[in-house]
Amino acid sequence: MDRRKSLKIIGGSAIGIAGLVLADWKWQLADQLTHKGFFTFNEENLISSIVDTFIPEGLPPKVPSPDAKPLGGLSTGTDKFLYRLFEHCYEKETQDIVKTQLVNLDERSKSEFGKPFYRLPQGDREKLLISFENSEIEDEVNFFKLMKSQTIMGFTTVKEVMENYRGYKVAPGYFKGCVDMPSQA
Template identity: 30%
Template sequence: MKRREAIQQAALMMGGLLSAPTLAGAMGRITNTGPSVVVTAEQETLLAEVADVIIPTTTTPGAKAAGAEKFIVRVMRDCYPKKDQDSFYAGLAKLDASSKTKFGKGFTELDLPQKNEMVKQTMTDDKPFFLRMKELTTTGYFTSEIGATKALEYLPVPGQFNGCMPLKPGQKTWAL
């Protein structure tokens, strides 16, 4: 199974496993009415680069092309309390700082193998940040137009409901 296929299957299985704030954000709700972290352009660029390592461009556009970073910023601002936002953006800063320590340059300036290495390192060094980043990236990607129409099978006007339809070999999973 290829990485993209694994992420697609995981995204479909995560339907019941998404955190409440992420699920609220995917539905366009605002649950955080308190203060929020102000995100800089540099942080947004860094989010886009990390998301693009999680879901890279292959035969279909990746997370960066889908604008997953904009989804992440919006959901963090609108659905997570400030304490969680501070923790998340501290994890992002830690990833960038670790890149500077290890390679002498920020994460956005690294080449792809170095970015992959830093994300793998973050999976163990800062697992809570990585899991939240992965959850937000996959949700943002598969709820975007690109994710729903390019990575998943999409039928804009569905016909009758067939609860048990076999998939043809190589057919993409259906978008919901």
């Protein structure tokens, strides 16, 4: 047994793994700094957190099969749907309200809990969103209703939910080509 050779291999492996972790961290940092899109990186995190608050990941009461995976707003891509929905399907006024209320939500989170909204536990995020629902300010109530309705719509129209839980069939008219035909003389 050659200990030096073994130590070289172990050391090289450790340095290689550390290098991969550093490279991944560098790419995440570069993505945050050079993020180009309709929403900023922070706003996308806020929307993802709102989606996760409305529809957290878990198994529904009725599962279609014993090996069903937990479903949630993030695992079905509802947050990505909302990014594009607000960017492409809403007028500028509504887009401005959404962006303003996202900033408002994050500022309120920092003032009440000392953390950004997307770093809060589930219960605190729920409290903040309920405070928007019960608010006296019309824009906050409209923001809550819009986010809730579009999150639910985005989640319930996803392929996994439609096929596995709602019984949707893409082409329900079945073709049965092996049907006996009576012979005519």
